[in-house]
Amino acid sequence: MTSKYKVLFLCRENSARSIIAEALLRELAGHRFEVFSAGSDPAARVHALALAQLRPGISDLGLLAPKSWLEFTGEWAPHMDLIVALDARVAEYHAPDFPGKPLFVQWDFADPLAEGMTPDERGRSFEKVFWQIVRRVTLFMELPRYTTPAVSHATTAEPATRERDIVCPG
Known part of the structure; x- marks a missing residue:
C-alpha cells in the first residue's frame, strides 16, 4: 500500500517560515506530500x-493557520515521515516526541520577524527568506527518496528511525 509522505514544518510561532514551507510544498507537490506546519x-x-509573499502563487491560502505542535503528538495524530525544524528554538532536542519516530532535520533560515528591523528591512527579509525556502523545498521534493510514493507504515518491515542524514543540501 502506498501513500503520501507526511511532512511537518516547525517554527516557534508558526506564522512565517513554517507556513511558507507548508504552502509551497503543498502547492508544488501536494500529490506526493501531505503537509502540515506547527509551532x-x-x-x-x-x-x-508571509501571506503577501504567498498570495501570487498559492491557490488556497485559507488552509494556512498557526497551530500548536501538540496537535501532532497524541495517539490520534498522523504519523509523520519527516519533521523539518525551521527555527533553532524548536530543534529536535526542544521538540516533543512525535508518533512513529519520524526523521528529524533542521533547515536554517534567518528569522524575518527578528527584533530591530525597520519596515523596509523586514519586507526585504521576508522576500529573501521566501526565495530561500522556495529553493530548499524545490530541491527537497526532487530528492530520489521522495519521488516515489511512501510505503505505508503498517507494511514497513523496519521501524522508522531518527537517523541523521542529509535530507536536502544547504
Whole structure:
C-alpha cells in the first residue's frame, strides 16, 4: 500500500517560515506530500508579510493557520515521515516526541520577524527568506527518496528511525 509522505514544518510561532514551507510544498507537490506546519508557541494569525509573499502563487491560502505542535503528538495524530525544524528554538532536542519516530532535520533560515528591523528591512527579509525556502523545498521534493510514493507504515518491515542524514543540501 502506498501513500503520501507526511511532512511537518516547525517554527516557534508558526506564522512565517513554517507556513511558507507548508504552502509551497503543498502547492508544488501536494500529490506526493501531505503537509502540515506547527509551532511551540503559535501566533494568533499568519503574518501579513508571509501571506503577501504567498498570495501570487498559492491557490488556497485559507488552509494556512498557526497551530500548536501538540496537535501532532497524541495517539490520534498522523504519523509523520519527516519533521523539518525551521527555527533553532524548536530543534529536535526542544521538540516533543512525535508518533512513529519520524526523521528529524533542521533547515536554517534567518528569522524575518527578528527584533530591530525597520519596515523596509523586514519586507526585504521576508522576500529573501521566501526565495530561500522556495529553493530548499524545490530541491527537497526532487530528492530520489521522495519521488516515489511512501510505503505505508503498517507494511514497513523496519521501524522508522531518527537517523541523521542529509535530507536536502544547504
